[in-house]
Amino acid sequence: MNHTFRAPPVSASAPAAVPSAAPRLGRVAVALFLSAHPAPALAVSALITALAVAAGRDASGSCLVALALLTGQLSVGWSNDRIDIARDTAANRRDKPLVDGAVKARTVAVAACVALVLCVPLSLANGAAAGGAHLIGVAAAWSYNLGLKRTRLSWLPYAVAFGLLPAFVTLALPGHPWPAATPVVAGALLGVGAHFTNVLPDIDADLATDVRGLPQRLGRRRTRTVAAFALLAASAVLVLGPPGPPDATSWTGLVVTGILAVAVCLPLRSAPESRLPFLATLGLAGMDIALLLLHGAALG
CATH class of the missing domain: 1.20.120 (Four Helix Bundle (Hemerythrin (Met), subunit A))
Incomplete structure (x- = not known):
């Protein structure tokens, strides 16, 4: 008897599932990136890192500065969009990925928490005093998102956070000088x-x-x-x-x-x-x- 091998039937939906997953994940990643307010996050991180380099930090120290700044800035940006989702929706802010459904609120919330958790050891790796100064600035920015933005003191977190950035740089230098x-x-x-x-x-x-x-x-x-x-x-x-x-x-x-x-x-x-x-x-x-x-x- 002539036996012919036949491959098992393949579900018609299986081939489409694999190629469709990557573009979807890519869109979510882009939406998550945009939810972090990337322009100010990257600009502040780059400018203060340049300041640290000019002040004498070596390559590894400058990388620590950059990573601490970036994680702090990302946590602030993501928390801002997550906390403001109801107000942004009411205002029909279609430029916000959370409003148009491009990324889930839970995803942004998890990203904000992960960035904040990473920011703590990365900041303290620059020294206790320098790290403390940076974390106070990050806490001030979070306080703005959590409620101070609705008060007459809305300017204060910005003044504290930006004012402490030079301290983050100098307190990590030998001798830990205050700026x-x-x-x-x-x-x-x-x-x-x-x-x-x-x-x-x-x-x-x-x-x-x-x-x-x-x-x-x-x-x-x-x-x-x-x-x-x-x-x-x-x-x-x-x-x-x-x-x-x-x-x-x-x-x-x-x-x-x-x-x-x-x-x-x-x-x-x-x-x-x-x-x-x-x-x-x-x-x-x-x-x-x-x-x-x-x-x-x-x-x-």
């Missing part, structure tokens, strides 16, 4: 300016969902004024704060950053909800760090 007052004050002012430019596009939606931080209480026009003043003041502190007269390059830097500070806060009538002012603020922060390192105050 000079100039970069701390400038960092706090820059944080306040970042808060006001970040909130500016969402003021109407925030008021509709009962978020009444200081910028929402002041309104758009006064919020732009305060933001411009804080950003300009940060640059002025870096140039005028150190002893001795500023040189020509420092004055030039102050003029340029001053023009940018005012420009990022001008009303955009064609796109009042644009994120451009906040993104420009991150660029201005980079210029301030360059001003600090090249022509302004030393960290220590």
